[in-house]
Amino acid sequence: MPIVDDAFYMRRCLELALQGAGQVSPNPMVGAVLVSYGQVIGEGYHQHFGGPHAEVHAISSVVDEQRLRDATLYVSLEPCSHFGKTPPCCDLIIKKKIPRVVIGCRDPYREVSGCGIAKLQSAGIAVTEGVLEAECLRCNEAFMKSQTVGLPFVMIKLAQTLDGKIATSLGVSHWITGEEARREVHRLRSVYDAVLIGEATVRADNAHLTVRNCKGRNPLRVVLDRRLSLSPSARIFDKAAPTLLFASSSWENLPVVELFRQQGVTVLFVDEHSGELDLRQVLEELHKRKVLSVMVEGGSRLAASFLRAQLVDKLTLFIAPKLFGGDALSSFAPLGISFPEQAKHFRFEPPQFFGDDIRLEVYIHT
Secondary structure, three states: OOOOOHHHHHHHHHHHHHHHOOOOOOOOOOEEEEEEOOEEEEEEEOOOOOOOOHHHHHHHOOOOHHHHHHOEEEEEEOOOOOOOOOOOHHHHHHHOOOOEEEEEEOOOOOOOOOHHHHHHHHOOOEEEEOOOHHHHHHHOHHHHHHHHHOOOEEEEEEEEEOOOEEEOOOOOOOOOOOHHHHHHHHHHHHHOOEEEEEHHHHHHHOOOOOOOOOOOOOOEEEEEOOOOOOOOOOHHHOOOOOEEEEEEHHHOOOOHHHHHHHOOOEEEEEOEEOOEEOHHHHHHHHHHOOOOEEEEOOOHHHHHHHHHOOOOOEEEEEEEOOOOOOOOEEOOHHHOOOOOOOOOEEEEOOOEEEOOEEEEEEEEEO
């Protein structure tokens, strides 16, 4: 009998799970692997929202079903035990008489959490859980936050120079980074549910916020325009992708609201405080619409507002080997921004290179 390396097969589950990025939300990404006597006999992952789960794909890929009776099923997330858009995966596992299941982490969804494990164990199946748990939780960080906190996962993306500038002295911010970094930004757009921007950046950049430099879906576009000052004919309000426009409830009766709606734009109203929209209300509304993750692509002021409101989970900084000088616009320094007092610590991911540019990812733990 070969030595079983549960972590090895769980890493393969995670590789498979990530193939569903940008396709399965608001469901989690899940990968599954079936192993019999040290040989992988089946693999699968959750491919699209509403479709068969990873376990179903893995089981259906097995050529000789008799081998399932001495196999171990590895799955990055606890198998479901309830009827949703598909039947319970636990029932299929029990039916196929798979004797052992190894689970990366529990599913926090209230109809699953622990129930899938209990159902398998009650059927006599040996269950091992918590294998590469931290990695499995991170794989579905947006889903986990949505289920436990009731808000989307928020990532701020900024491009800056070596001297911390995000635009020239004339306010120009185009092409700070090179082509490879810009392609990576488009890939990020394709895997986040929504991309959020403020009206100032719409004006400055004539933003479109679609995915053009790589394959992938267009995210939901979210525009914050407190006074409804943008033109309904702006490029971001075309019909290339679904678009939400948030404004202050004080401006709810303006005639321009109907013009936006005629463009297919959904206009929503939230409170404002000290001249800024209530960002928590914005995120709460997005959560109601099953948006799990939000990529903030606005400038320094919008990023600073999210930081002040303590609503940021992650910073993604693309740093270009350029210097803009003292008159250029800085990222946070002139805005008096410090990180939330409640932040216990930061976690820095290993830097990655995209051409000549460096990406730094920083998790903010509160």
